[in-house]
Amino acid sequence: MRIPKPESWVEVRPEGLYVRPGRFHVDPTRPVPKAVITHGHADHARAGHKAVLATPGTLAIMAARYGVEEGQARQALSYGEPVNIGEVELRLHPAGHVLGSAQVSLTYRGSRIVVSGDYKRRRDPTCPPFEPVPCDVFVTEATFALPVFRHPPDSEEIGKLLHSLALFPERAHVVGVYALGKAQRVIRLLREAGYDAPIFIHGALQGLCALYEAQGVALGPLLPALAREKEEFRGRLVLAPPSAIADRWSRRLPEPVTAVASGWMRVRQRAKQRGVELPLVISDHADWDELCQTLADVGAPEIWVTHGREEALVHHARAQGIRARALALVGFEEEGQ
Numbered sequence: 001m002r003i004p005k006p007e008s009w010v011e012v013r014p015e016g017l018y019v020r021p022g023r024f025h026v027d028p029t030r031p032v033p034k035a036v037i038t039h040g041h042a043d044h045a046r047a048g049h050k051a052v053l054a055t056p057g058t059l060a061i062m063a064a065r066y067g068v069e070e071g072q073a074r075q076a077l078s079y080g081e082p083v084n085i086g087e088v089e090l091r092l093h094p095a096g097h098v099l100g101s102a103q104v105s106l107t108y109r110g111s112r113i114v115v116s117g118d119y120k121r122r123r124d125p126t127c128p129p130f131e132p133v134p135c136d137v138f139v140t141e142a143t144f145a146l147p148v149f150r151h152p153p154d155s156e157e158i159g160k161l162l163h164s165l166a167l168f169p170e171r172a173h174v175v176g177v178y179a180l181g182k183a184q185r186v187i188r189l190l191r192e193a194g195y196d197a198p199i200f201i202h203g204a205l206q207g208l209c210a211l212y213e214a215q216g217v218a219l220g221p222l223l224p225a226l227a228r229e230k231e232e233f234r235g236r237l238v239l240a241p242p243s244a245i246a247d248r249w250s251r252r253l254p255e256p257v258t259a260v261a262s263g264w265m266r267v268r269q270r271a272k273q274r275g276v277e278l279p280l281v282i283s284d285h286a287d288w289d290e291l292c293q294t295l296a297d298v299g300a301p302e303i304w305v306t307h308g309r310e311e312a313l314v315h316h317a318r319a320q321g322i323r324a325r326a327l328a329l330v331g332f333e334e335e336g337q
Contacts, residue, residue: 003110006137006302010106010113012327017115017139017306021108022088024053026115036090038117039101040065040180053077053085055092057100057127057215061180064211079128095119096130097284098181099212105133114298115139115306120283121290122154125188126181126217130294138300139327142308143285144263151263151287157280158189164257164278165237172233172253173278176242176260179205181284183239184212186261187219189282190237200225200233202240202249230254246275263287292316 031048040061263283310326317324
């Protein structure tokens with residue numbers, strides 16, 4: 001049997017990646033009849049699809065964010081479990097990005113393409129680790145695909161936060177975190193570092209923190225940062241979406257030390273522009289070294305880069321003898337936006 005060329009059965013359409021022999025899209029950016037979703041962030045998991053396939057964790061996140069849409073078919077697929085859609089065998093594998101995140105492995109007539117979704121390689125106490133899957137084509141993100149992006153160990157960044165908390169006991173410490181994934185990961189890292197005091201959280205984080213707890217991720221004591229006296233926040237940690245730090249909400253906090261947990265905090269100018277006093281380089285995406293290591297681990301002779309800093313990763317891959325091209329997909333946001 002002749003093995004088909006990858007571009008003959010997976011193509012870029014205005015809605016995103018389309019798998020022709022299965023008649024479905026992966027992470028489409030607009031409503032489609034059938035969608036396979038890698039994870040629950042809003043730029044990958046949109047509302048309005050007629051049929052959705054994802055991990056149980058991702059389906060739970062989508063239900064929490066969008067509700068259960070009338071007439072929508074929902075199919076849960078566990079990691080490693082095979083399912084045939086048309087002529088395509090599909091499996092989901094851990095991506096290590098957030099709760100429920102998955103890579104999509106597609107096999108058609110002897111050809112295997114793996115779509116990474118968003119991923120990271122370092123340990124995350126809130127989700128299973130990334131699993132390299134050998135393939136013929138690896139479709140990878142490239143959010144931090146520049147050599148300047150080398151993320152420090154998470155323990156160092158959490159140590160910086162706890163040191164500042166001890167150094168300024170009269171001040172509140174407010175940490176900007178993305179509501180899905182980053183908030184829960186930072187909380188778990190704090191708990192592992194020995195911080196067992198209650199953590200105040202913005203209302204926008206409460207629902208997803210409760211969902212993580214329901215999915216078996218213990219977060220310890222959390223308190224709503226609402227309708228409290230200013231003095232209650234002295235010497236305490238407060239987690240909130242980055243956007244809330246810049247508005248009137250944060251004015252209730254006593255002399256707040258402003259922190260943001262993001263891979264973009266590696267860029268000092270970004271931190272300065274946002275008025276961040278304590279930048280924490282904690283990312284839910286692979287850094288440059290991890291991206292390059294992943295290409296070696298999966299061993300694909302060809303890579304496609306979906307979004308991010310595409311040119312640098314394409315150049316690196318070609319220097320390693322790997323065929324590479326940028327897909328220039330639109331509609332995916334930077335981390336923490």
